[in-house]
Every structure is written in C-alpha cells, then in structure tokens.
Amino acid sequence: MNKKDSILQAALKLLTSNGLHATPMSAIAKEAGTGMGTIYNYYPTKEVLINEIYVDIKQQEEALFDHFNSELPTKTQFETYFENTVDFFLQNPLYFKFMEQLHASPIITNDSRTVGRNAVESVVQLIDSGKNDRIIKNINTSEILQFVGGAILSYLRWYLSDNNNQGNSRSLKNLTSMVWDAIKE
Amino acid sequence: MNKKDSILQAALKLLTSNGLHATPMSAIAKEAGTGMGTIYNYYPTKEVLINEIYVDIKQQEEALFDHFNSELPTKTQFETYFENTVDFFLQNPLYFKFMEQLHASPIITNDSRTVGRNAVESVVQLIDSGKNDRIIKNINTSEILQFVGGAILSYLRWYLSDNNNQGNSRSLKNLTSMVWDAIKE
Amino acid sequence: MNKKDSILQAALKLLTSNGLHATPMSAIAKEAGTGMGTIYNYYPTKEVLINEIYVDIKQQEEALFDHFNSELPTKTQFETYFENTVDFFLQNPLYFKFMEQLHASPIITNDSRTVGRNAVESVVQLIDSGKNDRIIKNINTSEILQFVGGAILSYLRWYLSDNNNQGNSRSLKNLTSMVWDAIKE
Amino acid sequence: MNKKDSILQAALKLLTSNGLHATPMSAIAKEAGTGMGTIYNYYPTKEVLINEIYVDIKQQEEALFDHFNSELPTKTQFETYFENTVDFFLQNPLYFKFMEQLHASPIITNDSRTVGRNAVESVVQLIDSGKNDRIIKNINTSEILQFVGGAILSYLRWYLSDNNNQGNSRSLKNLTSMVWDAIKE
DNA sequence: AATGAATGAGACTTCATTCAT
C-alpha cells in the first residue's frame, strides 16, 4: 500500500474509534508508520484530510452503480441498489462509523457535500423514472431519497450495534421489501 | 432564564453551528453572558456539559409520552408517537442538529446512552404489544425501532435541509402512513 | 512591573541577544516569568508583539521632543535633538540593537512604520524652518533627515561596538559639530 | 549562470523580499530551479548559505578598490571610494537590502564579520594616511569610518526608499562634498 | 552531481481548567 493510502486508513481507524477531538495528527502518523511531516506532504491540513476520507467513501459508493443495468425492471434495480449499498457498508463498517460521526459535522465542506450529492445521482434518476412509470409514489424525490437513506442507515445502526449479533440476510430481505412497499405506488 | 439554562442554550447554539472542535468554553461563557468560572460551578468539565445537553434532550423526548393513553388503538398510539416526535424536533431544530452531530461521538458516555435508550421504553412496549396482538410484523423489536427512528431522522434531514422549503403537514401524513404500512402485519 | 511590560522587556532582551529566529515564545514566557498563554492574552501573535516593541521605542523617541523650546536658536535646538537622541539610545542600548536588527525586516508592518515616521515630525519641522531662514542648506528635507539619522546610527554603532571602549562625551561633541557643519548653509 | 550562483541569486531575492523568517530552503530551491538536495551539495547549512551571501557582497565591495591609484590626491581617492561604493549598491539594490536586514543579525558569524572588516582595509589606510598628512581630522579612525559608512547608508536608504524618485547625481555630489567637509581638517 | 519525498524536532498557538478576588 502506498503512503497516501496508509495515512487514509490510519486516520479512518483512529477517527472512528477515538473521535475527531481525540485523534491528533501525530497519532495518525504513528499508526500509518510515517513521520508527521509526510502527512502534510499529501494533505495540507487536518481538515482537508478528513474531507478527503469523506469524498473517498462517497466516490466508492458511487462506483457501486457503475455497472447498473438500466434495462432491468425498476424494482430489480432498486433492490440491487439497496442491497449493494447496505452490503458495501457491512463490508466496510469503519466507513459507516466515519459517516455516522462526520456526516453532520461543520468540518465537512460544501465542496465535499456536493461530491456526496452527486454520488447518488443514479438513484435520483432511478426514482424519477419510477415515478414517471407510476411504479413509485409521486412524492418529492428528495424526500424519497432521504427515506431510503434513513432505512439503510437505521438497518446498519441496528446490524452493527454492539448488542446485536442476530443479523442475517433474511432480515435484510425483509427490510428491502418493507422499503419497497413503502415507496411503490 | 437561570444561569444553568443560559449556559445550556449557549452551548447548544454554538456547538450546532460551529461544531465541537470549534466551540471553546470561553465562547460559551460569552454567549451565555457569564464568566467562564460560572460554567464550572455547574458542570465539572466540558464533556459533562455536552452529555448534560444530550441527556436533557433525551428526557424531553421521553416526556412526550407522559400522557400517552394506552387504551387507544395501537395504530393511533403509533401515529401520535411518530408525529409528536417529528414535531418536537421541528419545534427544536437545534436539538436535532445537536443529535445529528453528537449521536455517534465517543464523547457521549455509556451512561448518557443508557438514559437515551430508556427514553424510548414506552415505544418498545407499544411495539411489543402490537406484535403480540399481531398488528405489527413479527420482526426483531430493536430492528423495527431503528427503522422507525431512521424514518424520523430522514424526514427531519429532508425537512430541515437548506435546499428545501416545501415541507408541509401533508408530507408528514404521507410518511406516517408509509411507515405504518411498512411495519404493520 | 506589570505583566505586559515584563513580556516586552523579556522579548527585547532575548530578541536582541539571540535574534528573531532563535527566540521562541516559550523562551520569552520563561524570561518574563509568565506562562506562554499569558503572552497571547496581550499580543495575539508573535508578529504583533515584535511590532509593539518597535512602536513602543518609536514613541519613546518621539516623547524626547515633548518639551522642545521652539524659541531657542535653530542650531541649539538641533544640537539638543541630536544629543538627546544619541543619549536616549546610549541609555537604552537594547533599543538600539533591536532597531538595528528589525528596522528593515519585513516583519515590521506598514502601520508600525507610519508611527515611526510620525515620531520624527518635529525634526522635519525644525529642518524646514532652518531652511526657510537660510540657516540650513537647501537640500531635500528627507535627504537631510536620513543624513542626520545615518550620523546618529554610525556613532552609536561605533560607540556600542564590542571593540570600543574609548567613547567619551568629547567625541559626541565632535560629531555634533561635524554634522552641523555638513548641513548648515 | 552555474548552479551555485543561481542558488545565491535565488536566496538573495527571496531573503530580501520575504525576510529570513519567511524564506524556506525549499522556496530557494524552487526559485533557483534546482532540487533541495543540490543546495546542500554546495552549502552545508542554511546559515552557511546566508553567510556566503554576506561574504560575497563584502568581497565585491573590496574589489572596487583593486585598481585604486594611491598616487592621486587623498581627496580624489576619497571621492572615488565614496561614489564608487554608493554606485555599487545603486547598481545592486538587493545587496543593499540584504545588508540592511542582516548586518546586525546574530546569524552572521564572527568569521564573516572579519572578512567584512578586511574589505575596508584600503579605506582605513587612506584615512590613516590622510590623518598623517593633516588632510583629515585627527579623530579615531574607526569613528570616521563609521561616519562615512553612515553617510553612505543614509543616502542609499533615502535614494532607494519607496517614496523617493528625485534622486539624481547632483545630490550625490552634494553629499560627497558634505562628507568631505565634515572629515577634512 | 542532482533530486525531492520523507522525516521529526520544535515552532506558534489554543483552550480546558484553576483560583484569587
């Protein structure tokens, strides 16, 4: 792994376990196995480093849609999106913890948030097209988007919570169908 | 307003707009119109102050159920809970911003989180009773709880987001029914 | 002595003996007998502290003219100015060392330099009036001012140089008359 | 131009415009069009580099006297020295700015200062010989030297100051004669 | 000889907390 990625990984690990306020750059450097100065060769400030992690995750999320097949039925596409996204965060629980902690933080810049919004553009189009075909309810698209996002979020919170170890693929299927029922016409 | 509350309000205001990392105690004191030492007469550390705000909000949430009428139909009770909770945060948007930012932060202690969980005990009972009466789906209660919480969260995010001004009471009714449809048997 | 002055004195002492690049704020705090944070209660940055010293010296120089008697002959006034200024720096050799090192430094702001120029306004008037009365040569006033300043500077450099201990009041008298001879009509 | 000189020129330019405290070696390397390592092939430390510039300027100053004709009258020799030196710095204003800023800095080593003193050895001899012939006043030679140096310095400061554009060769002639009048018997 | 990524000591500065008033 190159240095830039080591730093990102180290920062992700420490930020999610200790929090922003308890993760000095020196600790990140130590964890990454570099000198502190090296971090600053790649990221001009701590704030930029945090935002880079944010953007990085959002872009990986976006990449999940790269091979979307727009000829499949809307419902199939939706299920694929929904389950892929949940799966992505289950495979990368630190990404989820990071987003939980920093999604609403003023440290995330507007530029980063814009990248975040663009990342879900494919889903917006899927929903719009579903509304057009009267497959999905005629509710404000951004509201539907938030609803779906909230469902993903709540599932992940439940699944990854310390006091749960009963998560299974059946419960995800349940949720997917609950959500589809809620938004379908 | 007494000093203790001034401090809480000042902290809430600054924390939500600037973030934890950019809200020094001196700024809180200034905003509250007190001396820095005064804050320490009420709260031994900054961390305790933050947790106090957290617990305070959770307890106000809990108080929403004080006059719950357990003789009404489950669906009515659910709708009341759901809409009251959304309304509570719409009336207190800073509470929502605070929770968004600090819900997942390591600065919130386990004790505070326990208080938070107790605050929704009434809802747990409502759901369990609903499951018992085969009105609500037989899914893990904590999963349902997270699902409902996620729906509230996503609605509030959408409603309070800067680029939205179309929120109206109809859309909340829509959501309430979407959620009920999703969890009802 | 109050804290603000202790800090100024400590900074002056260390800056003149070690130079700007070898005088950390921590050393100034230690020398001043305060904590580092205390310095920042009075001076927001190191740069401001340096400029404050600069302005402070310039204002003390200006104060030398407060009791100038404008009814005395021009020559007498000039001699008084010249010798008082030399004497001021001989009494405060650290002020001289400070100015030698920082006079031309980019760290001194334009605002500070403006204060410095105002401090010699009385001398400008004396020279202008002398030119008017055809007592002083009709040369650009700022050029005369620099010439006189250069004479003071060179005398002080010589007098305070390590390898000199023959300074005496006669040599100052010599210089004063040399300079007067050079600028008189 | 070879690399060594590029480095010297780059350092001179940046030091005079930004100051020692704001001129990192990396910036010098960039300005010189070399790598940072290359600088260290020629100069073991930043301090040595600065001193090299200092010594270099002093040696160029010394070279001005190489073709001094010791058979000309003392006054002619003095005028030549005086005007050549002023001219040298007017042709190389960065040299002057450099000396203004670093002349008194503790970063200049005693060895460098010794070189500086040797550079004016010819002038010392001229003055001594002038005193011997009772052409120049019988004042401490080093004091005369400083006086003459101060006159040069003050003229250059005035001439090169931002708010001056009236400099002309007549005013230099004036100054030369003022200074000669001041030191001649 | 030339390079520049890597380094970490040390700089400046912040801010939670104390305590004399």
Added chain:
DNA sequence: GATGAATGAAGTCTCATTCAT
C-alpha cells in the same frame, strides 16, 4: 456564587536536513 486573568499541556503545522534513487 460569580468572575476572568493566568496557566501550560497538547494541538497543528513548518521546514532544515537527509538519503535512496
């Protein structure tokens, strides 16, 4: 109880210097 000047540990960031290429 109320205050805020004082504190210094600890944070972010810089930059002179090294060394593998």
